[in-house]
Amino acid sequence: MEWDWNYVIAFMPRLLQGLVITVEATFLATVLALVTGLLIAVAKRSRNEILRIPVHWSNEFVRRTPLLVQIYFVFFVLPDAGITLSPLAAGVIALGLHSSSYMSEVYRAGIDGLPRGQWEAAKALNYRPLAMWVRVILPQAVPPMIPPLGNYLIIMFKETALLSTISVVELMGAARIVGNESYRYFEPISMVGLTFLVICLPAAFFVRYLEMRLARR
Amino acid sequence: MASGSFGSLQSVTAACSVLAVFVGVSLGAPGDAAAQSTLEKIKKAGVVRMAIAHEPPFTDYKPGGELTGASADLTREVMKKLGVPKIDAQVTEWGAMIPGLQARRFDIISTGLFMRPQRCAAVLFSQPDTCTARGFAVKKGNPKKLDSMEAVRDNKEVKLGVCGGCFDETRAIEVGVPRERIVNVTDILNALKMLQAGRVDAVAWPDISIKEALPKLGDPNLEWVTVKGIEPQCSGAAFHKDDKDLRDAYDAVLKDMKASGQFSKIMTQYNFNPDYAIAHTREKFCGGPN
Numbered sequence: 225m226e227w228d229w230n231y232v233i234a235f236m237p238r239l240l241q242g243l244v245i246t247v248e249a250t251f252l253a254t255v256l257a258l259v260t261g262l263l264i265a266v267a268k269r270s271r272n273e274i275l276r277i278p279v280h281w282s283n284e285f286v287r288r289t290p291l292l293v294q295i296y297f298v299f300f301v302l303p304d305a306g307i308t309l310s311p312l313a314a315g316v317i318a319l320g321l322h323s324s325s326y327m328s329e330v331y332r333a334g335i336d337g338l339p340r341g342q343w344e345a346a347k348a349l350n351y352r353p354l355a356m357w358v359r360v361i362l363p364q365a366v367p368p369m370i371p372p373l374g375n376y377l378i379i380m381f382k383e384t385a386l387l388s389t390i391s392v393v394e395l396m397g398a399a400r401i402v403g404n405e406s407y408r409y410f411e412p413i414s415m416v417g418l419t420f421l422v423i424c425l426p427a428a429f430f431v432r433y434l435e436m437r438l439a440r441r
Numbered sequence: 442m443a444s445g446s447f448g449s450l451q452s453v454t455a456a457c458s459v460l461a462v463f464v465g466v467s468l469g470a471p472g473d474a475a476a477q478s479t480l481e482k483i484k485k486a487g488v489v490r491m492a493i494a495h496e497p498p499f500t501d502y503k504p505g506g507e508l509t510g511a512s513a514d515l516t517r518e519v520m521k522k523l524g525v526p527k528i529d530a531q532v533t534e535w536g537a538m539i540p541g542l543q544a545r546r547f548d549i550i551s552t553g554l555f556m557r558p559q560r561c562a563a564v565l566f567s568q569p570d571t572c573t574a575r576g577f578a579v580k581k582g583n584p585k586k587l588d589s590m591e592a593v594r595d596n597k598e599v600k601l602g603v604c605g606g607c608f609d610e611t612r613a614i615e616v617g618v619p620r621e622r623i624v625n626v627t628d629i630l631n632a633l634k635m636l637q638a639g640r641v642d643a644v645a646w647p648d649i650s651i652k653e654a655l656p657k658l659g660d661p662n663l664e665w666v667t668v669k670g671i672e673p674q675c676s677g678a679a680f681h682k683d684d685k686d687l688r689d690a691y692d693a694v695l696k697d698m699k700a701s702g703q704f705s706k707i708m709t710q711y712n713f714n715p716d717y718a719i720a721h722t723r724e725k726f727c728g729g730p731n
Binding site for chain 1 (some may be wrong): 535536537539540560563610611624626627631634635637638640
């Protein structure tokens with residue numbers, strides 16, 4: 225087994241094209257996960273059982289089944305019910321909803337982490353509910369959420385590789401096609417790992433830095 | 442600002458470092474001190490590791506674990522005559538077969554792997570066994586009039602489903618179908634589901650596999666057509682480049698079976714035409730000696 229640099233140089237542009245799709249999928253899934261996660265977190269705090277209990281159980285369902293199964297379900301089974309999504313859309317929805325169930329927990333922890341006194345003080349000052357959330361609760365609850373959300377973002381970035389199984393030609397998909405054509409997996413798959421590493425490591429250090437900054441406050 | 446509760450934050454930055462491990466591991470090559478040839482090894486063990494796809498009628502892995510199909514039955518017979526009674530079949534994605542053979546994850550591929558000059562450069566092939574024409578699975582009535590790879594190329598709207606690393610993928614690229622219109626799938630069912638959902642307009646596959654798969658799916662809105670402008674293609678068993686002795690031993694048995702009529706019996710049982718395989722040699726499909 226030997227490493228062939230000429231081969232690497234020849235296929236790297238195709239891997240980088242795949243990386244663009246990887247970033248795109250991560251970005252779209254993150255937006256979906258952030259929004260849906262917040263809705264889930266708020267719904268789970270609701271006093272209304274008709275809202276809270278179904279949301280709680282569907283959240284459990286999503287978290288206790290494998291992401292790959294969900295991706296296959298959205299892509300291959302939903303068309304039987306008449307819902308046909310493009311590979312990227314199906315992947316983004318599966319990945320985004322999967323992650324939102326975890327992100328909702330981050331939101332919950334951030335909100336629950338606020339001392340009771342803050343809620344009481346806001347009430348005592350006669351804030352309306354909206355003003356209470358916007359001016360008292362969220363400004364204090366959001367900063368500590370940022371590092372764990374950052375970590376979930378990194379995890380999602382890596383999990384986009386699963387989308388190659390439903391014909392999304394992201395980084396991993398591009399490497400598989402390259403490998404299929406040349407019968408060599410060594411270089412393309414190693415370069416996929418290396419590309420993820422080169423991006424994830426600084427991202428992880430940055431999240432770490434944010435954590436430490438927050439801890440000092 | 443509120444104090445406390447921030448300290449409980451935990452970091453999961455370790456997640457990424459796991460990737461570093463597999464990059465590192467992949468650099469360590471297994472020192473293959475093969476004093477024994479593969480032929481001797483499988484004879485001694487009495488079992489041969491064989492890569493297959495789930496691809497009836499070439500190879501059909503029944504739910505109970507029974508393996509049938511033209512390629513599987515043929516290889517089983519050949520192996521028996523070589524003194525290897527047992528086959529350990531490993532279901533593998535098409536694109537992963539040749540890399541897996543090269544990495545010695547199996548000793549032989551026998552599942553309808555078509556001979557192509559590019560493949561012949563990477564592995565050794567037996568003499569031809571299963572030969573078929575090429576087919577397209579399409580929507581009923583073939584609304585986009587797809588009857589050749591050139592027709593796929595010329596209609597800019599058409600997406601073509603092929604298995605990654607397969608014969609039809611390579612041919613589509615050779616003919617000039619742009620990469621963006623080629624969709625990689627993992628197997629025939631996966632491909633037909635894509636066709637049903639309108640994600641692809643045609644699925645390129647050996648016609649005999651399409652004929653076998655379509656009734657199982659039972660969708661009246663799908664049909665198949667023969668692809669024009671291409672000769673029948675033959676597959677054979679594939680071996681590691683260093684296993685010439687095994688390949689030659691396999692060929693010798695296959696030659697006897699072709700002469701005795703046993704080969705034809707197995708092929709016709711699965712609706713393959715044996716005469717084309719008997720009439721041609723691998724040099725024709727490899728574009729030279731292999």
